[in-house]
Amino acid sequence: MKNGDRLSGKIKVFDGGKLMLETEYGGSIPLDWKKIATLESDQELMIKQDDVTGERAKTLRPAEPGKVILANGEAPKTVELASIEQIMKPKPFVEDLTWSGNVDLALDYKRAEKDTDDYDVDFKTKARHGRWRHNATGEYNREFQDDVKTTENWELEYALDRFITDKFFWQGRAEYKRDKIEELERQRTLGTGPGYQFWDDELGAFSLASLVNRTDYEYSNGEKDNFYALSMKWDYNRYLVGKTVEFFTVGEVGRPLGNAADYSLDAEVGLRYKVTDWASLNLKAEKDMVQGAEGEIDETRYTVGFGVGW
Structure with a gap:
């Protein structure tokens, strides 16, 4: 010094x-x-x-x-x-098993003219071994107003990447969403397609994947719908100020084949501030939109919470 x-x-x-x-x-x-x-x-x-x-x-x-x-x-x-x-530190293309991830928790209790209890838990984890990369995400949301449930949904996704070169990879993924309140009750998606890893180092990562998906919808009135769609997924994070602050955004935008009226958007953007090596505070905004023949969803959520990472 x-x-x-x-x-x-x-x-x-x-x-x-x-x-x-x-x-x-x-x-x-x-x-x-x-x-x-x-x-x-x-x-x-x-x-x-x-x-x-x-x-x-x-x-x-x-x-x-x-x-x-x-x-x-x-x-x-x-x-x-x-x-x-x-x-x-230089990051090798082919490496032994590495595992990273984070779990974020947000709680909101409001006692006023309307009592509100809001719970949000989500996780994201990645494991890399050689040319294979495993990706898993999950989220659970629940909200009560005056002891009446107004929101309850959860989702899980697993994706497997096979790197062909140090940048290009092929992805296969499966996703399931369940909503107990909205008109669109269930969504199931299977997809596959190529992706490109722009960078992945100590300061963050950025990748895009273009997928062909088969999606099944089930509505609360008993109607069902299924279709094939094209979608674009992104996953971006960047550490700032000596890795004490992290900016991140993940999401997917899709459109059914042969149906110009329908589309879907599932996106998240936020910041994490590292309090310790493993604990962080987080601020997130989430957008979930589905426009379908039998119903639609248009939700925006803002959460502030605490998380752990590894």
Whole structure:
């Protein structure tokens, strides 16, 4: 550090002017990049001096204040700390089993002219092994007004990705939705199609998948409907301010084949603020729209809650 202190730990990531240092004595510590004099590390790290290109450094060696030496097996290279925009651990394409996910919980109790109890629980998890990636999500919503149930629905989805290259993958997925209040009671979807992973690193991930789906609807009046549809799914998250804040959005927009009037949208956008390495506060907005021959759904939900991640 510029004040003469020397801090030891494992470099997790540098972004947004903050270097995250994992220490045994204080957990993850965000350090102001402007206060750092130089670095020394035996980790292999990706050093990015712009938004596109990056250079792998097998080790970092200390240099005069304001500089660092990148050693990658060739001639060592000295660069200005001010020129570095990001530092992160290189992520291998084929890797051993990795598992990550989060569970978010939101509760709202209001006692006024109308008493309202609102519960929202959802989870998202991913497991990667070699060229296979497993994705699972689930959500449960329930709301009472003056002890009368006004909302109760849940949904589950499982998707399996097979990576053909480090970017292109093929996805198969199954989804089930159940609503005990709305006109559209049940939705079942099976789909498959290609996808593209734009990036997946320490600072976040972004992927798109284009699917051909078979969807079955069941309505509260006993009517049934089924159709084939095309849809586009997205999954985006980005860590900010040294991985203390996460912006995320996931969703899917679809349209039946041969029926120009129907469409569906299921989207979520939000922020998470990390209180500790595993706990976070979250703020989310969710939009669920279905326009069908026998009924429709148009719901928007805003939740603030607490979550855990791994």
